[in-house]
Amino acid sequence: GQDRFSAGQYQSALASFQQAAQLDSMPAMLSFRIGQCYRALHRYEAARQAFIRARDLDVVRFRAGSDFNDVIRTVCAQQQVPVVEVERAFQERSAEGLIGYELLLEHVHPNFFGYFVMADAFCRAMAAHDIITASSKWPWQRDLPEEELQRLAYVTDLDLAIAAERIKTLTSRYPFKTPRTIVLSADRAYEKVLLETVQALQRRELGWNQAHYRMADYLQKQGRWPEAEREYRAVLKIMPAHFYPYLYLADALQAQGKAEQAEQALLKAAVLTPQLPYAHAKLGLYHMSVSQPEKAIPFLQQAVRGFVNVNDVSTADQARVRYLLAVALAQTFKLSDAKAEAAAAARLSPQDLRIRELMHQIESALASK
Secondary structure, eight states: OHHHHHTTOHHHHHHHHHHHHHHOOOOHHHHHHHHHHHHHTTOHHHHHHHHHHHHHHOSSOOSOOHHHHHHHHHHHHHHTOOOOOHHHHHHHTSGGGOOOTTTBSSSSOBOHHHHHHHHHHHHHHHHHTTOSSOGGGOOOOTTSOHHHHHHHTTOOHHHHHHHHHHHHHHTTSTTOSSOOOOOOOSOHHHHHHHHHHHHHHHTTSSOHHHHHHHHHHHHHHTTOHHHHHHHHHHHHHHOTTOSHHHHHHHHHHHHTTOHHHHHHHHHHHHHHOTTOSHHHHHHHHHHHHTTOHHHHHHHHHHHHHHGGGOSOSOHHHHHHHHHHHHHHHHHTTOHHHHHHHHHHHHHHOTTOHHHHHHHHHHHHHHHTO
16 A cells, blocks of 8 residues: 555555555554545545544544544533634644644644634634623724734744744654754744754753844844844733833834834833833933923933932943933023033043033033023
């Protein structure tokens, strides 16, 4: 049967495999070979049934067989509990209804699209049965295109590369014969950085969020700001109460000309860290860049107050913030306060010519009043 299958003689191979099954129908591989023959002959329903039998006969029971699913359906029917038919959802998204690498990484783990199909099936079933709240009140975006829903998951190439390396490790040992290698990009340099980052993560040289920051830094240097933005949003998807990625996200948004979104990101960071200077300093800088000194002043003042709470802000950066605050105060005609801030900036950075010039301008303005 195998020789005939290899020669493309699928009908003859099927006859040989069926003859073998009359002698012993229990080997899982025999049912699998029969399924392959049916598939080659375009008899897809017969192929599906043969593949299901092969799965159920597999002595390495890494997967739930048909008997498990039958028990689930029976108990749920008795208890009047809805059943989400994920396997059927997978079949509907698979060529010829045969579930394969379109949705799976190997024998059991779904790939990203597979998990999307699974989540979609659960979400729709929960809404249909008014679980959590009435279906009409569900605030989900069911009308968005699938591509947009997948984009909003913010699963990046790094996450896919992490999964690919884990699957490669998993399929390098029993009962697998050939490791499953997944190529994520035709860009060799990018693929190399991805692999190096994943390996550093596996060696615990980086945390998961730091790995995303490393990829974002690489992408920024390449001018690939939308992709860098996705890396920061991926972190925020998991760590929404962490201020740090909001600061970087704001930079990525600003670089793309998304000024209002950048401001919103910084405002979220400021709310999360009211005692720290970082977000407030960036908000002050943002408002100064769009000629809004009156809005910049409270943020810059909060940043100055926050300097006492941290040790990692250089004197140069502190001087810059105080310089900007002095400029904002001067532009809003608060000259005495502006002079005090400029003097503080000068003490931090006595060689800065811009600060000296600002001091001179403020003193001249005060003298002419």
